[in-house]
Amino acid sequence: MASSSGPLNEELQCSICLDVFTDPVTTPCGHNFCRTCLSKCWTNTQTCFCPFCKETFSRRPDLKINTTLREVVQHFKEKLDLGESEVFCDICDERKQKAVKSCLMCQSSYCDDHLELHLRVPRLKKHTLINAVENLEDYICQKHERPLEMFCRDDQTCVCLFCTEGEHRTHNTVPIEEESQEEKTQTDEQQMIQKRMKKIQEIKHSVKPRKPITSNDSFLTSSRTVHISNGMIIGLGVLLVAVLIIFPKQYTKCSSLNSLSHTKNWTEISSVSDVYVLKRALTELRKTHETLNEKISQTGLKFVQKFAVDVNLDPDTVNPYLILSDDGKQVSHGHIERNVPKNPKRFDYTVCVLAKQGFSSGRFYYEVQVKGKTGWSLGVARESINRKGEIILTPDNGYWTVWLRNENQYSARDDPSVSLSLRVKPEKVGVFVDYEEGLVSFYDVGSRSHIYSFTGQTFTEKLYPYFSPGLNDKGKNSKPLIITRVY
Structure with missing residues (x-):
């Protein structure tokens, strides 16, 4: 950025890229760098150190953006009018038009x-x-x-x-x-909290102890005598007021908080029952926030679930020993070979079935319930696969699958096969494909965790979702595979 090199203040310059800071972070030794520059500097290294003074750190520092310095840098950029240069079309041959x-x-x-x-x-x-x-x-x-x-x-x-x-x-x-949206929300909440903290301080200074419970009063609970001072009661009252002021209404909609009187001045506590109400309310509030934190953390699947598609099992491809439900959403292994029409698309030996829908571009995702089964195979297969006789599930043969055998032996049918160690037994499996990226990924929907991915694949023809419920195994594996709705 040549326009900034002249008057650029040394304090606003990253010593790695020698340019004005972008999202500046501060190391424990006090030096500042662009967040991206420092991250690249620490890539593929076991020991993190300051690029400026070479001080080493025993563990990788948890770096946060220096918001104050970022605002100073932004002000500096605006002052020097360091805006983006015009961008022109890369396709125009003669007179370049401005790109949009x-x-x-x-x-x-x-x-x-x-x-x-x-x-x-x-x-x-x-x-x-x-x-x-x-x-x-x-x-x-x-x-x-x-x-x-x-x-x-x-x-x-x-x-x-x-x-x-x-x-x-x-x-x-x-x-x-x-x-980006969460950062904006957090910034707005921080500003709101700062404003309301001032209000809390005003409440704190205006609170005056009331007489009914003195520092020598006591009450019995669980066979113990507990002494409560005015200061403790006032503290609880102020804490509750702080909670009600700071946290949005949707975070305080729990039974104890709803039961609090909205007409009562909770900065003036005059009885033991008030103390119990406050304690119960704060306990419920903590539980509510723990629940919210858990929900926030369960967002890993959101991205791929946006590409959910509706798939149905294709009766023209189903093995004669398999039984399909009328709605085309379930498949299980039966004991008797059914009399079905001959069809070049039908699997005659391997107990499996494809979906009716095939995909030759873009991204798609579907989920299958595998609960209660001791064996199954799921994934995708290309259109030109061999469907007659014994089949070997590998990418070279046109299959990208993960399977379960013997109740707890999971593996990805890569070449060679990859044994998978899963912390929990999946009850519902999600399959995601990015055709252009050559990516096939599998997810445990219940724990919202990643199972395995085939990467760097080359797809040149239609891909069809692939399902095998496995053999019945004398009733041990009689449960069906169920294509479920994505929520």
């Missing part, structure tokens, strides 16, 4: 005329468009050359979908839009 959109998939910028294909062609309509930017590489994963669609909350950095299946597999990742 940039495509993260094509990694190009387009004017109104050349953007038309992205708005009309079905395959291009699935691409991710953003307002035209000059530095498109900042929006692309440098490792996988894919759009940065996700945000890793553990490392505080943007990542692509491949990253979430690799080194960020066990991290807390969410769609970038969700993180």
Whole structure:
């Protein structure tokens, strides 16, 4: 950024990129760096150190953006009028037109005329468009050359979908839009809390002890004598007022809080029963927040669930020993070979069935209930697979699957096969496919955790959801596979 190099103050300059700070963070030794610059510096290293003074840290510091410094930098940029330069269309041959959109998939910028294909062609309509930017590489994963669609909350950095299946597999990742909205919400809440904290201080100073319970009064509870002072009672009252002021109404809608009198002045507590009411209310409030935190953490599947599709089992492909439900949503293994029409699409040996719906582009996702089963196989298969005789489930043969055998032996049918160690037994499995990315991923819907992913695949024909309920095994594995609705 040449325009800033002249008057740029040294305190506002990152010593790594030698440019004005972007999202500055501060190390424990007190030096400041761009968040991205420092993250790259610490990539693939076991010992974290300060790039400026070389001080090493025993563990990776939990870095937060220095909001004060960021505001100073923003003010500095505005003062120098450091705006974005104009972005021009990459397709225009002669006179370059101003670009209106940039495509993260094509990694190009387009004017109104050349953007038309992205708005009309079905395959291009699935691409991710953003307002035209000059530095498109900042929006692309440098490792996988894919759009940065996700945000890793553990490392505080943007990542692509491949990253979430690799080194960020066990991290807390969410769609970038969700993180942006949450940051805005947190900022608004912080401002609200700061304003209302002043109100709490005013209440605190205005509270005067009342006489009915003195510092020498006591009461019996659980065979113990508990002494309550005026100060303790006033403290509880102020704490409850703080809770009611700071937290939004939807966080305090629990039974104890609703039972509190809204006409009573809770800064003036005059009885032991008041103390019990306050304690009960605060206990319920804590439980409510624990529940909310749990719900907030269960967002890992939200991204792929947006691509849910409705699939039905295809009777033309089903093995004669399998039984389909009338609605085409369930399949189980029977004991008798049924008399079914001959069909080149039918599996005659392997007990499996495909979905009616095939997909040759984009992303799709579906969920299958596997509860109560001791064996099953799920995944996708390409259209040209061999359906006659014995089948070997591998990607080279056109199958991308995960299976369960002998009640607790899970494996991904890769080449070679990969044994899977799952913490809990899945009762519902989600299957996600990104056709263009060559990605097939499996999820435990109940625990909202990732099971396995086939990455870097090349798809050239239609893919069909694949289901095998396994053999009945004398009734031990009689439960059906059930295609369920995605919520």
